[in-house]
Amino acid sequence: MELSIPLHPGSPLGRQIFEGVRHAIRSGRLGAGDRLPSTRDLAEQWSVSRSVVVTAFEQLQAEGYIAARRGSGCFVSPEVAAKAPERPAAAIDLSRYGRHLSAAPSEGFVFPATRAWRRYDFAYGRSDVADFPFARWRRLLTKHARQASTRELDYGPAAGHPSLREAICTHVRRSRGVSCEPSQVIVVNGSQQAIDLVVRVLVDPGDAVAIENPHYQGTRAILAASGARLCPVDVDEAGLDPGKLPPSARALFLTPSHQFPTGGALTMARRLAILDWANRCGAVVVEDDYDGEFRYDGQPLESLQGLDGGTRVIYVGTFSRTVFAALRIGYLIVPKALVGVFEAAKWLADRHTAGLEQRVLAEFIDSGSYELHLRRVRRSLATRRDALLDAMDTTWGSTLRTTGAGAGAHVVLWLPASSDERRAIDTAASHDVGVYPVSGYFLRHARPGLLLGYAQMTLPDIREGIRRLATSLSSG
Incomplete structure (x- = not known):
């Protein structure tokens, strides 16, 4: 192991080493019974004479901080480590974003691993993994891992791999009636990051934002943390009522295909009324196409984005439900004028989504395997x-x-x-x-x-x- 102690010129090195090791023991960074590196290794690590390290260790041993065992080295003394005073944790002030997160409903942050599962x-919110073609997926994953060049293992485009952007564009144009070009597709780590990026780019603290009532708590938590002023709009079995939309809203977040959680589908009349409201008020509509791939009664209605032509609607999609949640790949389809700022926001957030999985998913879609899986x-x-x-x-x-x-x-x-x-x-x-x-x-x-x-x-x-x-x- 390495023992990191910053050494500075102008002060005796032996004293600095002694005080550094002592502080590591007192603070708990080195625990009772921990074995210290050899004096030879430490001298090489710190670029000092071994005799300087030996002298510091002798002082530590004399004061009872460490004990030497013949043939084994030096270890932290249990007696001293146990008596090392614990410093009370200093209070750390949260930012406004942090304070909003702390005040957000705890239900919005229940992680699946913490649930008590029942028989x-x-x-x-779970995907049907029992029918997923894992053998096919593993073959594609192995293929692309073997073929990946050194360049492909470096940072990639913030907006996503070109092959996946093209595949997504083709799929949503055909199946969801979305009007877009591959350049408008921004690949992200699931719909949650998609919504987070939209809020970062378009919503300021204090902005009025309309959301469905009831609504997806992940969206609510992001908006609340941003400092947005939430304007709930009631829904019924036909979805959100556009007649109740506030004219002052900066944006509207909704799930028109399968309203979460009530399950209503937004009628065509209401879709057109919402787009009319957005144009009159200068608002942005964020269309979260939650469960849009799974419809059993009647034909799916055209997306808001397709009806609008892609000028005031941002479309959010994900593969968490149709492939599997751990894949963590979703996408945004943004108006052409906003492509640059969303690419920049994604780059600042985490550079880009994992490249290998993007290439695998692109071939999975292009080969027809994805559509076959969806039908199944x-x-x-x-x-x-x-x-x-x-x-x-x-x-x-x-x-x-x-x-x-x-x-x-x-x-x-x-x-x-x-x-x-x-x-x-x-x-x-x-x-x-x-x-x-x-x-x-x-x-x-x-x-x-x-x-x-x-x-x-x-x-x-x-x-x-x-x-x-x-x-x-x-x-x-």
């Missing part, structure tokens, strides 16, 4: 959805209302207004069923309900999970 877990997943999710709806209909009939079944991979089971949502969730957990609250996604007029995802559940588990949930709700 029958209706977790939402749609069929699989539709089968699971039908099983879930059948089980819920058999259990509750019209007693409890469900929304969001037309697309995506979750539904909302709305509870009676007087229900204790938290108690319902805890009671379900006692039956080894995982369900999740919807009320925390509201900024106002919260209603109790349960989010039930089904992307990673088997058909028998769906049926048994609903049976147990019904038992828990009736007993609670």
Whole structure:
């Protein structure tokens, strides 16, 4: 191991070494029983005479900080290390951004690894990895790793690898009705970074920003941390009501294809009304196409970005749901006038998204493997959805209302207004069923309900999970 101690000319080197090692022990950087490097190695590391290091070590040994063991070297004395005074941690003032993060709802920062998973877990926001062609993916990954040149292992373009930008552009033009060129595609680390970059580039502290009510908490947390003034706009089964949009809003963030969390799809009339509002008010619309690839009832409507022609709408997409979440690749499609500033923002944030995975994903799309996988997943999710709806209909009939079944991979089971949502969730957990609250996604007029995802559940588990949930709700 190396022992880093800065040495300065003008002061006796032996004294500096003695005080540096002593400080490392007192501060806890060197713990009880830690073996110190040899005096020969330290003399070479610090470019000093070995005798200088030996003298410093002799003093440390005399004062009881270290102990020498014949044939083994010098070690930190347990007695002294145990008695080393602990310094109280000095308070560190947070920035405005940090203070907003500290004040943000804790539900927005629940990491999956910290969840207590249940045997029958209706977790939402997960990808259907059971049907993913991992063998094909591994072959592509190995191929591109072997073929990667030295230049390709260096920093790449901030906006993403050209092959992936081209592949994304072709895919969204064909499947989502997006109007764009490859140069407008900015590859990012998932939709969360996409939203963060949009807020950094376009939203100032104090700006009025319209968001859906209820809404995706990841967007809310980013906006709150930026100091934006949030303007909630209520949604119904047809999505956000454009008649309630504030004229002073700088931007609007929404999920039109499968509103999160309620699951409504924005009608064409409302899409056009929102674009009219944006043009009249000079606002930017951020279209988060959450679960837009998974629609079961009717044909998907054209994207807001495509309807607008790409002048006032920024389109956000991700592969976290369609490939797998750990891939961490998403994208922005921005107006041509904003390409340069978003490239600069991405470069400042983290230079670029991992290049090897970008090239693998590009070939995965271009070869047709991605589209084949999407068709397979749609069929699989539709089968699971039908099983879930059948089980819920058999259990509750019209007693409890469900929304969001037309697309995506979750539904909302709305509870009676007087229900204790938290108690319902805890009671379900006692039956080894995982369900999740919807009320925390509201900024106002919260209603109790349960989010039930089904992307990673088997058909028998769906049926048994609903049976147990019904038992828990009736007993609670």
